[in-house]
Amino acid sequence: MLSSNEKMLDVAKMLKETGDVKMFASWQDIWNMQFSNRRQPWAVDGKLILDDSMIAFMDMAKIIAENGYDLNTDPWSPSWTAAVESDDTFCYVLPTWGYQFVIKPSAVNTKGLWGLTEGPVPYVKGGTWLGIYKDSPNKDLAWAFLEYVTLDSEAQQKYAAEYGEYVSLKSADEALAQNEGEEVLAGQNLFQFFNEQVAKIPSDLMTAYDGQINTAFLSATKAYAGGAITKEEAIQQFKEDVVTAYPELTIE
Amino acid sequence: MRNSNPKHKFKKNIYGYLFITPFLVVFCIFSLYPILYTFFLSFQKWDGLIPPQPIGFRNFDRLLTDKVFFLSLWNSLRIWLMNYIPQILAALILSALFTFNRIRGMKFFRATYYLPNLITAASVGLLFNLLFNGDKSVANQILIALNVKGAPFSFFSSKAFTSGLVSYIQWWMWFGYTTIIVMAGITTIDKNIYEAAMVDGATKFQTFKSITLPLIRPTLIYMTITSIIGGMQLFDIPATLTNMAGDPQKAILTTSMYLYSQGFRSHNYGYAATISTGLFLIIGILSLIAFRFMRGGGKSGAYAD
Numbered sequence: 001m002l003s004s005n006e007k008m009l010d011v012a013k014m015l016k017e018t019g020d021v022k023m024f025a026s027w028q029d030i031w032n033m034q035f036s037n038r039r040q041p042w043a044v045d046g047k048l049i050l051d052d053s054m055i056a057f058m059d060m061a062k063i064i065a066e067n068g069y070d071l072n073t074d075p076w077s078p079s080w081t082a083a084v085e086s087d088d089t090f091c092y093v094l095p096t097w098g099y100q101f102v103i104k105p106s107a108v109n110t111k112g113l114w115g116l117t118e119g120p121v122p123y124v125k126g127g128t129w130l131g132i133y134k135d136s137p138n139k140d141l142a143w144a145f146l147e148y149v150t151l152d153s154e155a156q157q158k159y160a161a162e163y164g165e166y167v168s169l170k171s172a173d174e175a176l177a178q179n180e181g182e183e184v185l186a187g188q189n190l191f192q193f194f195n196e197q198v199a200k201i202p203s204d205l206m207t208a209y210d211g212q213i214n215t216a217f218l219s220a221t222k223a224y225a226g227g228a229i230t231k232e233e234a235i236q237q238f239k240e241d242v243v244t245a246y247p248e249l250t251i252e
Numbered sequence: 253m254r255n256s257n258p259k260h261k262f263k264k265n266i267y268g269y270l271f272i273t274p275f276l277v278v279f280c281i282f283s284l285y286p287i288l289y290t291f292f293l294s295f296q297k298w299d300g301l302i303p304p305q306p307i308g309f310r311n312f313d314r315l316l317t318d319k320v321f322f323l324s325l326w327n328s329l330r331i332w333l334m335n336y337i338p339q340i341l342a343a344l345i346l347s348a349l350f351t352f353n354r355i356r357g358m359k360f361f362r363a364t365y366y367l368p369n370l371i372t373a374a375s376v377g378l379l380f381n382l383l384f385n386g387d388k389s390v391a392n393q394i395l396i397a398l399n400v401k402g403a404p405f406s407f408f409s410s411k412a413f414t415s416g417l418v419s420y421i422q423w424w425m426w427f428g429y430t431t432i433i434v435m436a437g438i439t440t441i442d443k444n445i446y447e448a449a450m451v452d453g454a455t456k457f458q459t460f461k462s463i464t465l466p467l468i469r470p471t472l473i474y475m476t477i478t479s480i481i482g483g484m485q486l487f488d489i490p491a492t493l494t495n496m497a498g499d500p501q502k503a504i505l506t507t508s509m510y511l512y513s514q515g516f517r518s519h520n521y522g523y524a525a526t527i528s529t530g531l532f533l534i535i536g537i538l539s540l541i542a543f544r545f546m547r548g549g550g551k552s553g554a555y556a557d
Contacts, residue, residue, distance in 0.1 A: 072406060073386025074495075080386070212517050215497050223501050226409040237501070244320050245518045 004120050005034075005060060012069040021090050025071050025083040027064035027225065028218065029093040031057065035214075036123030041205040042213045048242055048251045050235070058221050058231060065225035085110055095125035096166035096194055104164050104184055112186040116193045122200040166194045209246055216241035287532075293525035300519050311526035321527060323502060324510040325534060327415070331490070331506070332483030334419035335426070340475065342423070343430035348460050350431075351438050362435075365428030373425070377492025380421055384408065408494055411503035418490050418504050422483075430475060437471030438464055473546045477539045484535045487512070507531045 002008050008030075012023035024030070037053040064070050071089060073079045083089035084106035094102060103114055130150070132142045148155060156172035159165070164182060167173060173191050181189040216238050224234035239251045294311055296304035315321055346365070350358050368376070383390045384407040392404035407413050441464065449459045490504035497513065498505025507527065515524030 071387050072404070073388065077385045078382055079388040082388070212513070215495065215517075219495065219497055219499050219501070222499065223409075226406055226500075228409055228411075228500065244318075245513070247314070 002117065002119050005056065008120055009060065009063060009069075012064065013067070015090055016067060016069055021088050022071055023069045023090050024064065025080045025089050025092060026073050026075050027061045027070045028075050028222075029070075030060060030064075031214075031218065032095060032125045033093050033119055033121045033123050034060070036202055037121045038205055041207045043207050043209050043249055046249060048213075048239070048249050050238075054217065058224060058234065061221050061225040062231075066227075081106055093119055095123070096190075097126060099182075099185075099190055100163050100165045104182075107184045111184050114185050115188055116185060116190055118197065122197055122202065124201050160191070164190065166191060209242075209249070212245040213242055216245065290525045290528050293522055294529045296522040296525075298521045300521055304522065307522070311523050314523065315526050315530050320502070320505070320510060321507070321530065324498075324505050324507040325484075325531075327498070327502070327504060328484050328486055328506040328508075329538075331415060331419050331422065331486060331504070332480065334416065335422035336476070336479050336483065339423050339427045339430050339479075340472070342427045343434045344465075346427075346431045347434040347438055348464070351435060352456055352460070362428070362432065365431055367428070368425045369429050371425075373488035374492045376421060376425065377489045380417060381493050384417070409500055411500050414494065414500060415503050418486075418493060421489050421493075422486070426479075430479075433475055434468060434471060437468035441467045469546065473543060476542045476546060480538050480542055481535055484531065484538065507534075 001011055008023075015021040015023050034053055034057040037056075038051040039053070040049045040051050042049060065072065071079060071083060081102065084092075084103055085108060092098060092102060099116070107114060130146050132139055132146065136142055151169065153169060153171045153175065156167045156169045157175055160167045160172060160176055161179065164184075173195055176191040177189055177195055179189065179191075181187040181192075220229075220234040220238040220241070223229045223237070224231055229237065242249060243251055293304065295306055295308060297307045297310075298304035349355065350362065355361070384392075386392070387404040389404075389407075391407065395403035395405070407417075445463055445467075446459060449463055454462070485508050486506045487508040490498065490506055491509055491512075493504065494500070496509070498509055508531070511524045511527040511531070514520050514527060
């Protein structure tokens with residue numbers, strides 16, 4: 001049912017027409033997923049690339065906003081979070097940690113009514129890094145700590161079981177896949193689910209420019225989806241904003 | 253007094269310097285040095301990792317043709333004007349009411365008006381975002397319950413609304429403070445002048461217009477200049493109200509937000525420093541204009557200020 005973007009929008013239409021239920025809390029939810037649908041990163045050899053999937057994202061945003069398939073709010077706003085418990089919003093599009101930070105803490109009356117499923121595009125979002133300073137006097141201690149927080153399977157299992165977070169250590173995720181599932185998810189085991197998904201994640205298209213460019217693109221898309229400007233104007237505004245943020249990039 | 257010896261006097265001076273030293277040291281480290289360093293950085297290209305490279309006036313060339321910079325200046329100025337004019341009017345009316353009439357609970361009102369100023373600006377920005385963001389926001393739910401036509405509204409899609417809201421928040425946060433300062437200015441006026449006016453048969457409005465206003469002019473000049481400085485540096489409210497980039501369509505992108513974006517998001521610290529230097533000059537010019545304008549309004553006051 002959700003195997004492609006078109007089918008996803010069909011479901012949204014059906015939900016709207018049959019029960020006046022909104023598919024998403026915000027159209028911006030599908031951003032991370034569509035971001036993973038690109039074939040090229042934002043910049044190649046100092047040149048801005050506007051991938052077709054980004055144009056497709058603008059179109060989808062417009063369709064969702066115009067047809068009222070969402071609550072017309074921003075992700076992480078109170079009404080976005082509150083939609084976990086509402087009976088007129090259908091789903092969230094979230095990365096692995098979405099369950100831990102959005103669904104699990106908010107689900108009270110909807111415990112056991114949630115489930116995980118695959119969307120049109122597999123994606124990964126977030127991440128961090130740890131390092132050891134080259135002149136550190138306590139390198140051994142730093143390494144011991146680093147090893148503990150990243151590679152200690154038992155510690156990871158304890159942490160993951162408590163918070164419901166899919167961790168970055170395969171052995172821990174595999175061990176946890178044997179346990180019983182989450183109460184909120186009606187017994188579904190999220191580790192089992194994500195262990196299957198991990199294999200499908202596409203290669204990494206990150207650039208150092210992503211932060212500012214994403215902000216500019218979402219801002220332009222929002223103005224277009226809200227009806228303030230046309231699609232051409234939105235693309236023009238986006239390109240101007242990218243040059244303002246990074247004059248070293250060339251734009252076509 | 254002629255016999256006080258010069259040595260003693262010299263010692264006194266030493267103590268004077270000693271007393272201002274703590275301020276001077278803190279000022280030099282935390283104000284003077286950053287200002288000079290910003291000025292130095294404005295001639296450099298620096299991403300924060302590699303050492304700064306001098307590039308002459310290239311940053312300033314860019315600044316003079318940067319549409320976004322001028323837009324951000326206009327945004328800051330517009331938001332400030334839309335908040336300062338109502339603010340000074342409200343302060344004058346309230347302080348006139350409070351000082352010329354005996355109003356029950358005056359101290360309570362004065363404290364209440366001042367309260368919004370105590371809340372951290374960042375929380376106020378988030379609070380107003382919460383009130384207006386989304387179809388299910390508090391404001392929209394009230395409007396829907398009242399059967400207002402067209403509700404729910406996308407408030408933050410409207411440039412005029414968002415910009416006006418920032419001005420309103422600034423007004424709401426600062427009119428109490430301004431009222432207190434204006435009232436303090438009014439209480440310094442000699443009672444005899446008012447009595448003389450009463451004897452001459454002046455009405456309350458005449459007294460306010462011809463005695464109070466001219467005599468509190470130094471207070472008003474002080475208020476205006478500090479408000480221009482604060483207003484042109486406006487950052488926290490517009491930054492927390494929407495997406496930090498001045499959405500919708502840069503309607504509330506102030507100069508401080510723009511320099512933050514250039515410095516800490518694009519990692520172009522040299523250009524951010526140039527924007528900062530440009531803003532510094534603009535604030536200097538605006539303060540000077542305000543000073544001249546308000547001072548040059550005739551010398552009818554009881555004393556030259």
